Amino acid sequence: MSEKLQKLLDTQGWILTDGATGTNLFNMGLEAGEAPEMWNDWHPDRIAKLYQGAVDAGSDMFLTNSFGGNAARLKLHNAQSRARELSRIAAEIGREVADKAGREVIVAGSMGPTGDIMLPVGTLSHADAVEIFEEQATGLMEGGADVLWVETISAPEEYAAAAEAIGNIGAPWCGTMSFDTAGRTMMGVTSNGMVEMINGMDNKPFAFGANCGVGASDLLRTILGMAAANPDRPLIAKGNAGIPKYVDGHIHYNGTPELMADYAVLARDCGASFIGGCCGTMPEHLAAMRKSLEATQKGDKPDLAVIAERMGGFSSEDDGTAGKPAETRTRRRRRD
């Protein structure tokens, strides 16, 4: 439960999470378009291997293979009736790997977005979203997850629905959003906006932060923005291993283990205490990150220039934390 997370934070000061799930599974032969969650049933050995890779590289925690394991996503594979079961198996395999690790390793039950846009703009109702998340959360906890891990969310409404669903079953949780649009989420949430959102929630996560998004530099800028808003709980930084590049017909993330090792140290300096990777982050990256985190002490907060110098430039000039740019259009009138 979240005591385990707190204990690790107290003794170590930071927690190294895992890296990529998709990138690793594709390397094991997952076909594009196939639901990775089906492998929990078909190839449990490969899923155990995926988890083991993170454990062996020194991760304190890994996410279960259940990112798309909610009924809304599984529906695209005609497996909507298996959301609870596939999530449960994902956690069961994880539990087994973690219990054999010989040290404290936390199993975090991954819960990705529904992929639907919520009312009033889209079609998904709050009640339906809560039901979808609750079903998956129940399966993950049944399978032995220590904590639930909501990730890659872009809409505040969806984050709230997940929080409510998890609250309904009384499980501990963490939750990150993906800031991929000029420093905001696709739905326009800024880093400091997320802190404000968390402050106003009933069922607050144990920790929150950012995952995926653009590159390592953007993600660190997001963490800086969150830290500057004085959050009252730990921050999570799970960034991609650089940016995908197209080389000879294949996609490579340009982030080297060395870059990710430096990213990990910077993430801690920025104020994150859960540090890990996302897309493109392989065991060799994680091992390098662990090594650099252990070899150094937390330093001063870097400024944006330092981040740009060490991680590369940002995808956009500003990230909206200074407030929305002044509206230059003259409105004819205001409406409610």
Added chain:
Amino acid sequence: MSEEEDEIILSELSDEELTLQMHDDLYDGLKEEIEEGVNILLERGWQPYEVLTKALVEGMRIVGIDFRDGILFVPEVLLAANAMKGGMAILKPLLAETGAPRLGNMVIGTVKGDIHDIGKNLVTMMMEGAGFEVKDLGINNPVENYIEALESGEFDILGMSALLTTTMPYMKVVIDTMVEKGMRDDYTVLVGGAPLNEEFGKAIGADAYCRDAAVAVETAKEFMAKKHNQVSA
């Protein structure tokens, strides 16, 4: 309509004021007001094509600019597109009757192996908002689906979307097939999706990579303008 003192009666506005008001109403995603505005302009004898371009497309252009500049985000854009759709529903049959010039036809789909559709749907809505006709092939499209659609002869633009690094290379399969069939140069190929970038678009032989739906619309307009110039030259 609100009951505030400054309530605006659309039918009392001059043509110029009404079109400006409609730009604002599109911006605010007010579907009923847009439908009302379209009907008023038509009653005043405006050509359907004029209503489309001056009131709706221009209004959506402003929405697109603010989306591009990070002032508006997806939720607001979806509401604006929905309001636009309301107006388009009235204009569409009239445009067909009057034989108005078409802005361009696009066929769009997420590539094989990829089941993501939010980005593609957004582009579809923005393109329709800009006055394009769009046929949406949906998700998980093998090359045959694209080729079949293009061979119908209805389209000027092919749009492909991929949200996974593992599916984006499939865009090249589609483009290579078009080259083999000698049809590549007949179309403008636009690609987009979160993991893509300009370099990738060039590497696979697309005409352009579009960072977001607003850029897709602007790029499509540019290419259509070039095409029209070539035809008339």
